[in-house]
Amino acid sequence: MVVNWARSGSPWLIHFNTGGCNGCDIEFVAAVTPVYDVERFGIKLQGSPRHADILAATGPVTSQIAQSLRRVYDQMPSPKFVVALGTCAVSGAPFRNCYSIQGGIDSVIPVDVYVPGCPPRPEAMIDGIAKLLQRIRGAKK
Amino acid sequence: MGYASTVKMPFGPQHPALKEPEHFLFELDGDTVVGVTPRIGYVHRGIEKALELSTYGHGLYLAERICGICTVAHTCCYTQAIEELMGIEVPPRAKYIRTIMSELERLHSHSLWVGLVAHEAGFDTLFMYAWRDREAILSLFQEITGGRVLHAINTLGGVRRDISPELADKIRCTMEYFEGRVKDYRRIIRTEPTFLKRTRDVGVLKPSDAAKLDAVGPTLRGSGIKEDVRRDDPYIAYDEMPFNVISSDGCDVFARTEVRVEEMMESIGIIRYALDRMPAGVFRVRAPRNAPAGECVSRVEAPRGEDMHFARSDGTAKPERYKVRAPTLANIPALCRMLVGIHVADIPIILAGIDPCFSCMDRMVVVRGGRASGTLQSKRDV
Numbered sequence: 001m002v003v004n005w006a007r008s009g010s011p012w013l014i015h016f017n018t019g020g021c022n023g024c025d026i027e028f029v030a031a032v033t034p035v036y037d038v039e040r041f042g043i044k045l046q047g048s049p050r051h052a053d054i055l056a057a058t059g060p061v062t063s064q065i066a067q068s069l070r071r072v073y074d075q076m077p078s079p080k081f082v083v084a085l086g087t088c089a090v091s092g093a094p095f096r097n098c099y100s101i102q103g104g105i106d107s108v109i110p111v112d113v114y115v116p117g118c119p120p121r122p123e124a125m126i127d128g129i130a131k132l133l134q135r136i137r138g139a140k141k
Numbered sequence: 142m143g144y145a146s147t148v149k150m151p152f153g154p155q156h157p158a159l160k161e162p163e164h165f166l167f168e169l170d171g172d173t174v175v176g177v178t179p180r181i182g183y184v185h186r187g188i189e190k191a192l193e194l195s196t197y198g199h200g201l202y203l204a205e206r207i208c209g210i211c212t213v214a215h216t217c218c219y220t221q222a223i224e225e226l227m228g229i230e231v232p233p234r235a236k237y238i239r240t241i242m243s244e245l246e247r248l249h250s251h252s253l254w255v256g257l258v259a260h261e262a263g264f265d266t267l268f269m270y271a272w273r274d275r276e277a278i279l280s281l282f283q284e285i286t287g288g289r290v291l292h293a294i295n296t297l298g299g300v301r302r303d304i305s306p307e308l309a310d311k312i313r314c315t316m317e318y319f320e321g322r323v324k325d326y327r328r329i330i331r332t333e334p335t336f337l338k339r340t341r342d343v344g345v346l347k348p349s350d351a352a353k354l355d356a357v358g359p360t361l362r363g364s365g366i367k368e369d370v371r372r373d374d375p376y377i378a379y380d381e382m383p384f385n386v387i388s389s390d391g392c393d394v395f396a397r398t399e400v401r402v403e404e405m406m407e408s409i410g411i412i413r414y415a416l417d418r419m420p421a422g423v424f425r426v427r428a429p430r431n432a433p434a435g436e437c438v439s440r441v442e443a444p445r446g447e448d449m450h451f452a453r454s455d456g457t458a459k460p461e462r463y464k465v466r467a468p469t470l471a472n473i474p475a476l477c478r479m480l481v482g483i484h485v486a487d488i489p490i491i492l493a494g495i496d497p498c499f500s501c502m503d504r505m506v507v508v509r510g511g512r513a514s515g516t517l518q519s520k521r522d523v
């Protein structure tokens with residue numbers, strides 16, 4: 001469908017760190033800078049959740065941030081997609097048993113794509129996002 | 142004239158100018174900031190408790206994940222503390238390798254920061270260049286340790302991998318390239334009018350304030366105070382390295398940029414010196430499982446300033462108490478001072494100016510009896 005095609009053509013990304021160690025964040029920013037350059041796929045990093053299609057979340061969800069994560073997700077216009085970047089975001093792994101960790105991103109909001117790795121390489125992140133785009137394109141065909 | 146009341150403006154936890162979730166409440170009078178209340182703790186994960194629950198060997202991996210940008214600094218500090226408790230001496234070759242890794246990390250962290258500050262100044266070209274050049278260092282990391290961001294190179298009793306002569310040549314080659322790039326940054330930040338206009342006299346921190354508020358790292362040195370743990374309390378192999386402690390008298394964001402760029406030049410010098418004089422021998426000794434009872438404080442100079450770890454052991458395989466004081470926390474009072482009296486448009490660049498790393502910072506702070514100076518907030522429900 002035209003709408004899906006348009007949607008997957010130039011998705012806007014918003015990045016939200018829910019309490020990770022920054023390792024994933026710098027790899028994510030590396031993915032938008034010249035060496036990996038996701039902008040060539042039309043993917044653009046965005047500042048405001050209200051303009052974003054995809055939420056790229058990194059880090060385990062701390063009990064302090066859970067509410068903000070929810071709010072950011074709620075502010076995004078539908079249809080919206082969530083990519084969980086890093087093992088922390090997938091399951092909270094290294095910090096899993098810490099007292100202030102709720103778990104992975106999916107303990108608060110639904111997640112569409114999981115990219116494991118600590119931190120995942122930028123290529124893996126791009127691959128995860130590309131898979132999501134494929135799915136959007138394939139949806140309702 | 143003017144209105145009687147001020148306007149309150151929240152900033153964060155999700156904000157384009159912050160890569161990490163943190164919240165600041167600004168009180169504005171027109172376009173001028175008259176008050177600021179930080180609300181920290183969003184990234185509090187409870188690492189200290191986790192460290193106390195895990196064995197010394199396991200704790201290493203948690204210490205590495207205190208912060209993804211200064212992992213080597215944190216593991217250096219951790220291993221140093223635990224090794225002292227256990228009473229083991231690290232072989233000289235391991236010390237040199239740790240030094241090289243620490244300085245490579247400084248290069249990567251400072252170039253990342255130069256990029257971010259340029260981005261906040263609206264100078265995206267430099268941001269892109271700096272992040273492109275940084276990849277050279279990350280590739281080196283990958284070759285030395287296997288990981289681009291988290292390295293797991295330091296281990297109790299030494300390092301996990303050696304630096305072979307071929308690898309040393311490769312590091313030298315990359316340093317050659319990087320030195321050219323740093324010189325370029327230096328020329329750009331000193332001559333580019335947009336950058337100068339955005340950073341000169343912005344975020345002024347007087348030397349007396351910097352000293353009084355206990356700023357650390359480049360924030361302190363940007364106010365003209367030469368303090369550096371590497372020189373004042375040498376650890377690993379720094380007592381053998383020749384280098385200058387860089388400071389600048391500008392007291393503004395520009396001075397902090399200058400300090401960092403010059404520090405990158407020094408780091409390149411240290412890496413070259415260490416590579417040329419690496420002692421031969423083993424790079425790892427066996428560490429015992431348990432540490433005898435005792436206490437220890439260890440300090441390192443992380444890219445952002447002085448990082449301090451405290452460990453107390455009770456003779457078992459796990460620390461009884463572990464405490465981390467990361468540099469950003471020490472810089473927060475100074476940051477609040479800088480933020481008062483500025484224009485709203487300068488907020489992002491001043492925030493970026495101290496190179497905040499909130500994941501390092503959000504430790505639990507318990508304030509007993511009396512006032513928390515209004516800047517520290519403990520975890521809500523402990």
Ligand code: SF4
Pocket residue numbers: 020021022023024025058059060085086087088089094117118119120206209291
């Ligand atoms: S997955 Fe690893 S690198 Fe990413 S935030 Fe978690 S600990 Fe850091």
